[in-house]
Amino acid sequence: MPQDSQTLPSEATDDIEMIEPALPSASTAPNVPGPSTSSSSDKITFHITHGEEEVDFVLSKKDQIECLKKLVGSKFSLPWCRIDLQGWRRPPASDKITFGDLRCPVFVPLVVVVLDPSPDTASASDETNLIERLTQTFTLNITCETTKKSYNLKFPGSRTIGEVKHDIFEVTDIPVRYQKWSGWPSSVTDRVTLACSGVVYPEHNLTLCRQPPVKESKKQKQQVVCIDDSDSSVGDYEDASESFNGDDDMLYMGSVETSRKVRNLIPEEVHDEIAGSISFMEEYVHRYGEAHPLFLQDTLGEAVKEAFNKSARERRPLVIYIHHDGSVLSNVFCTQVLNSEPVISYLSEHFVIWGWDFTHEQNKQMMLRAASQSLGPMAANLVRSIDLEHMPALVVANKIRSSIEIVSVMHGHLVVNELISNLMQVRDRFLESQQQEIMEENERMARERVLREQDEAYQASLEIDRAKEEAKRAQEVAKEKEEQMLQSQQRQEAAKMEARKAEASLRLPLEPPDIPGDNIARIRFRMPSGEFRTRRFDAHSPLQVVFDFLLVEGYPSEDYKVLSSWPRRDLTLLESSQTLQQARLCPQETVILEER
Structure with missing residues (x-):
């Protein structure tokens, strides 16, 4: 794509x-x-x-x-x-x-x-409507006669028709220059937005088919070469015919021819391979159009890794495209051969492709040094021996066993069918060697798998023994830790209880003298052990003093109920601030302590 x-x-x-x-x-x-x-x-x-x-x-x-x-x-x-x-x-x-x-x-x-x-006919309301249409979503119902499919695609009103066509290319694989449409409003260009184009909102019906490439006459080919010399692109020339009328084409082409200077695919001042490969890709697209091989934008070393540093089943041959602006074949080869759909498709599917420009000697030497390091001195010498008359060239490298070899060099005089035929021959030879390497790799992997399984079984046995020992130690440690935590918790609880007892003891008033009358509450406590304790309290003291007394004796109210005999009730449920007289514990009462 x-x-x-x-x-x-x-x-x-x-x-x-x-x-x-x-x-x-x-x-x-x-x-x-x-x-x-x-x-x-x-x-x-x-x-x-x-x-x-x-x-x-x-x-x-x-x-x-x-x-x-x-x-x-x-x-x-x-x-x-x-x-x-x-x-x-x-x-x-x-x-x-x-x-x-x-x-x-x-x-x-x-x-x-x-x-x-x-x-002349526009008004403020028209412009407001257009602004609203720019924010609306248009549904394009597209029937593709080539793929025999229908597409219902949604686009914002701010999308241009040219952008829609490029999006359709991603869906149908029909390049923009080969798209033949019916259903667009008349006199619209690719730069017009859907909101301004006049398409029906919310849905508009369109028909698309693929038109065959038009064979160019000799005069037309001369025009294309002229545009290439001015550093334009074939894709731009073809797409312009879809978007402009005759006057616009003349204006566009005239602007390119008078104001643009020829730029090399890689400038002379480039300092590293990555910058050079990025420049190569960008300038190639500008000059020769959007339909192009997918050159890897990285160093030659990374291209070698992408092609060969994989399993035998995943490897692909490496194609190095060597360009030279001094060759008379460069423009024709790029526009008519390398950019043709069969070549692009075959290269993309079966090869890793990397490009470089030999126009400047400095860039040539940079690539030769990289080739010597990544492909070997013999491969670098073979690339160095390609003269200008035989450029541009496609150098095909393949990894055979553990070494990388140049298996084919294809020159720029080839036409599409010849180039495809040569690439197919290279791929056939590659598949033969690949099958042998896949077989050897499978055998090696099988041996390694047996050894690995044996080692894994031994390691698993050791792991089981270690796990048992660790589990035993962990159990002992956990038990010891649990006992320590329990003891610590008991000590903390005992300390808290002693602190509460001390605090309650300080709050507990002295026992009043045994004087007859209603101002003294004589309470008899039946302890859980069955023994009885009697204690006198001031009748006007709060009920809390009874709870404090029991806490000092070791019977906290959260653990024990304090039940009066008649009527039977749990004193801990009463408001602790009320007096003993209000709680009807005067002049005397018997209460029972019962564990909760």
Whole structure:
């Protein structure tokens, strides 16, 4: 599956100059969010043309396309959500993309196209409705005649038609340039949002099929090569025909040809393999389009590990693509052979592919040193021997036994069928050696499994013995610990009880003298042991003094009931603050202590 879109590289355009003097900047227009402040090196000048009017806006690379549209809308009194800016080198996928992500040059000419309805008939309520539609969810009922399937997909109104087409590619495997649609409203482009496109809300029906590739005439092929020389991409050229009319195509192509300089896939100043491989991938996509082999973006050593440092069953041959901009075959080979769907599919399924650019001698030597370390000196010498006339080249490496060998070198003069045939031959030879290695690996794994099982059985026996000993020791330790805890708990409880007794003893008033009358409560206690104790209390003392007396004697109220004889009641359930007289324990009473 193709990767996500990449952004264009930045480049200087010192040779661009303004044809006509620009009007004053509209960045100071009222009620419009201003651009971000930054240094002059981050400034980008946008030359906007709307009908016969022209104006320049200077913005920062950190600003978004939405900011520019709002400035343009304020200047020309247009609803910004209906503004389509045409002339980008690469159509942006969203208004939220920053100019830095687009890698815009310092001067960008753009033309304003107003989407229907026109500003003459637009009103504030129309714009409000559009804003509401941008937040709504549209259901697209898509019938794919190629896959014979139906899809019910939901998209926000802010999604552009181009983004929808890319999402459909992920579902159906039909590249955007081969998608043939019916059901879209007329005169819409890929950069129009669903909210502004005129599709029916909440559901809209569409039909999709795959159209066969169109064979290019000799003149068309010359045009494609011309665009490649200006560092554009075949994918951009083809996709542009779906999104622009003739005038737009001329504006887009003219902008690319006049303002872009050729950039090598890997710049001369690159210092390490990872940065080089990332640059290689990005520039390859910019130049040759979104349909491309999935080059591994890492060092050659990591590519070797990805291909060979696995079990014999999981290994894949390694394909190293060597590019050189000095070769006349490079553009044709990349656009017509390496980027063809059969080659992309076969490489992705059966090979690990890594790419490098030999255009600069410094980068060539860096790769040869990496090849010597990862593939061996013989492989590095073979790669070094490939001359410019035979580039670009595909070098195929395979791991045979414990060594890595170069098994094939395919040059850039091959056509698609020849390249596929050569790759299939390489894979057939690889499968033969792989089967033998898988058999040997299975035998080795079987022997290792037997030894491992024997060792595991022995270790398991030792583990059982150790477990028994540990369980016995743990049981003894646990028992001892439990006894210690019990003793400690008993000591703590005894200490607490003694403290409570001491406190109760301090609270307990002295026994009053035995004087006849109702001011003395004579209480006879029958202890759980059967013995009797008699104690005198002041009749006006609270019931708590009885409980304190019993606590001092060793009978706490939480462990024993204190029952009066008649009526039979548990004194511990009464309010302890009431007096003995109120509790009807005067002048005398017999109570029974009963363990709870």
